[in-house]
Amino acid sequence: MxxxxxxxxxxxxxxxxxxxxxxxxxxxxxxxxxxxxxxxxxxxxxxxxxxxxxETNFEKTIEGFMENVGLANDAQIRNYLFQEIDTTSKQKFTFGSTFLEENFKLPTDFLDNDSLIVKRVSGKQDFFHTRLIKGVDNIFSATDEKRTSFTKRYSEIEKTYFSQAFGIYKKTKPVxxxxxxxxxxxxxxxxxxxxxxxxxxxxxxxxxxxxxxxxxxxxxxxxxxxxxxxxxxxxxxxxxxxxxxxxxxxxxxxxxxGISNILWLSLFFILIIIIAFSSSLYQLIRQKKISEIKTDFINNMTHEFKTPIATINLALDSIKNPKIIGDNEKVLRYVQMIRDENKRMHTQVENVLRISRLEKNQIEISKETIDMHDIIDDAISHTSLLIANRQGSLNTHFEAITTEIPGNQFHLTNVIVNILENALKYSEGKPKIDVYSESTNKYFVVKIKDEGIGMSKAVQKNVFDKFYREQKGNIHDVKGHGLGLAYVKEIVDKHHGSVLVESEKGVGSIFTVKLPLI
Incomplete structure (x- = not known):
C-alpha cells in the first residue's frame, strides 16, 4: 500500500x-x-x-533640375496617331497628338564622366469621334470617357520615360x-x-x-x-x-x-505542489520508520522485561519451597536477586522516561563548574567491573590543559558511561578502549576509541536517533533499546556542545564530545 x-x-x-x-x-x-x-x-x-x-525624392530631383536648367540638351517633335474602330456600333475614334521630347542630362555624383538622360514629354492632343452612317463620315466631339482613355495613353508614355530613368538610377546608385x-x-x-x-x-x-x-x-x-x-x-x-x-x-x-504574471503564478503553484508532495512523502516515510522503530522497541523491551520477570518468578517459587524457606542464607540471596532484577527494570523504565522528559524540556539541568577529568574518572570507575569481567583494558590519555566547564555532573557522567558501555557492547572478545582528552581556546574535547565491530556510513547517520539500533526485529545478541546514544546527544546539546562519531566496519569507532569551556 x-x-x-x-x-x-x-x-x-x-x-x-x-x-x-x-x-x-x-x-x-x-x-x-x-x-x-x-x-x-x-x-x-x-x-x-x-x-x-x-521614388518621390527622385521625381522631385528631376523636376527641380529640369526647371533650373530651362533648356534641353536635345529636343525633337514626334507625331502620334491612335485609332480605335468599334465594328459593332460602326464608330471610329481617332487620337492624334504632337509630342515634344526634350532630353536633359542629369549629372551623377557616383560615376566618373557619366550622366543620366531624362526625357520630358509635352504636347497637344486632338480627339475625334467618327460615326459611319450609310457611307458618310459624321464627326463629333470626343466623349469624356474616350478623352480620358487617350489621356491615359499619353500619361503612360510619360511614365515609361520616368520608369526607365528611375531604373538606371537604382542600378547605379549605392544603397x-x-x-x-x-x-x-x-x-x-x-x-x-x-x-x-x-x-x-x-x-x-x-x-x-x-x-x-x-x-x-x-x-x-x-x-x-x-x-x-x-x-x-x-x-x-x-x-x-x-x-x-x-x-x-x-x-x-x-x-x-508579457506573460510574467501567469508564468510566476504557475511556477509558484508548481513549487507548492512539489513542497506538499515532498512533505507528504517525508511524513509517510517518517511514520513508516517510526512504526518499524516502535515495533522493534516493543520487541526489545518485551524481551528485556521478560528475563527479569522470569528470574523474579523463579526466585519467588524457590522461596516458597519448604526446604529453602527455612534456609535464611538462600532466602536472602533470592530476595537480593529479586531486588536486583526489580532495580534493572526500574532503570530501563527510567531511561525511557528520561528521554521523553528531555525532549519535552521537562528536565531542568542545573549547571555548576565541574572538572571533566574527574567526570571521566568517575565514569570509568562505574564501568571498570564490566571491563574486568570481559578481560578488557581501558587506557586514558589526558592531554587537556583547561578542564573546567559549566555543566551537570550527574548527566555528564551518564554521557561518558553510556559511550563506554556502547564500546563494550559492540566489542568482540577482549575489549580495548582508549580515552583521550584535549582542550582548545573554546572547547574541552574528549574522545573515546574502541576496536569493536564498527558501523557503516548509513548507520552513522542514524546512530543518535531515538530507539535506533542496527539490528532489526527481535534480535537480542546485543542488549539495549537504542536510547543510550540518543540520551548522549540530548545532554550534550543541552550543554551547547556537539557529539559525532567516526567509524569503519570491522575496525572500530571513535566518539568525540566537544563541550564549551567556562
Missing amino acids: FILIVALMSISLIGIITVQLYWINNAVESKKEQFKNDVQKSLGSVSQRINEKE HQRISNRELNEIIKEELVKRNIELDFKYGVYSKDGLATKLKSGYYTIDKNDGYKYPILFDTNGDMQHELYVTFPTKKEHILS
Whole structure:
C-alpha cells in the first residue's frame, strides 16, 4: 500500500507539472509568433515607406533640375496617331497628338564622366469621334470617357520615360546613398512603436547575394538565424535588390514579460505542489520508520522485561519451597536477586522516561563548574567491573590543559558511561578502549576509541536517533533499546556542545564530545 500510494502521488505530480509546463511553453510560443507577426508587419511598412519616399525624392530631383536648367540638351517633335474602330456600333475614334521630347542630362555624383538622360514629354492632343452612317463620315466631339482613355495613353508614355530613368538610377546608385542610416533607423523605430514594440534593435541591410552594405547599426554584426528579414529595395521589374535584417537583443525578456504574471503564478503553484508532495512523502516515510522503530522497541523491551520477570518468578517459587524457606542464607540471596532484577527494570523504565522528559524540556539541568577529568574518572570507575569481567583494558590519555566547564555532573557522567558501555557492547572478545582528552581556546574535547565491530556510513547517520539500533526485529545478541546514544546527544546539546562519531566496519569507532569551556 505504501509503495502504491507513493507511485500514484508521483505519477500525479509528474502529470500536473507536465501539463503546467506544456501550457507555459504554448503561451511562450504564442507570444513569439505574435511578436514575429508584429515585426514582419512593421518591416513591410518600412519597405513600403522607403520605396515610396525614394521614388518621390527622385521625381522631385528631376523636376527641380529640369526647371533650373530651362533648356534641353536635345529636343525633337514626334507625331502620334491612335485609332480605335468599334465594328459593332460602326464608330471610329481617332487620337492624334504632337509630342515634344526634350532630353536633359542629369549629372551623377557616383560615376566618373557619366550622366543620366531624362526625357520630358509635352504636347497637344486632338480627339475625334467618327460615326459611319450609310457611307458618310459624321464627326463629333470626343466623349469624356474616350478623352480620358487617350489621356491615359499619353500619361503612360510619360511614365515609361520616368520608369526607365528611375531604373538606371537604382542600378547605379549605392544603397547607402539612396537612404541614410539615420532615416532608416527612424523609420524602423516609428513603425515598431506603432505596434507597441519599444525595444532596442539592431539592423543591417544585405544585398541579394548576401553581402553586407554600409547600412547597419554601427559595428554590430547581425545574427541572421535570430533576426527578422524583409526585402526593402526593388528594381524596375519588381525583383528584390536588398534585404533588411533586424534583431532584438532583449527579445526574450520582452516576450517573457508579457506573460510574467501567469508564468510566476504557475511556477509558484508548481513549487507548492512539489513542497506538499515532498512533505507528504517525508511524513509517510517518517511514520513508516517510526512504526518499524516502535515495533522493534516493543520487541526489545518485551524481551528485556521478560528475563527479569522470569528470574523474579523463579526466585519467588524457590522461596516458597519448604526446604529453602527455612534456609535464611538462600532466602536472602533470592530476595537480593529479586531486588536486583526489580532495580534493572526500574532503570530501563527510567531511561525511557528520561528521554521523553528531555525532549519535552521537562528536565531542568542545573549547571555548576565541574572538572571533566574527574567526570571521566568517575565514569570509568562505574564501568571498570564490566571491563574486568570481559578481560578488557581501558587506557586514558589526558592531554587537556583547561578542564573546567559549566555543566551537570550527574548527566555528564551518564554521557561518558553510556559511550563506554556502547564500546563494550559492540566489542568482540577482549575489549580495548582508549580515552583521550584535549582542550582548545573554546572547547574541552574528549574522545573515546574502541576496536569493536564498527558501523557503516548509513548507520552513522542514524546512530543518535531515538530507539535506533542496527539490528532489526527481535534480535537480542546485543542488549539495549537504542536510547543510550540518543540520551548522549540530548545532554550534550543541552550543554551547547556537539557529539559525532567516526567509524569503519570491522575496525572500530571513535566518539568525540566537544563541550564549551567556562
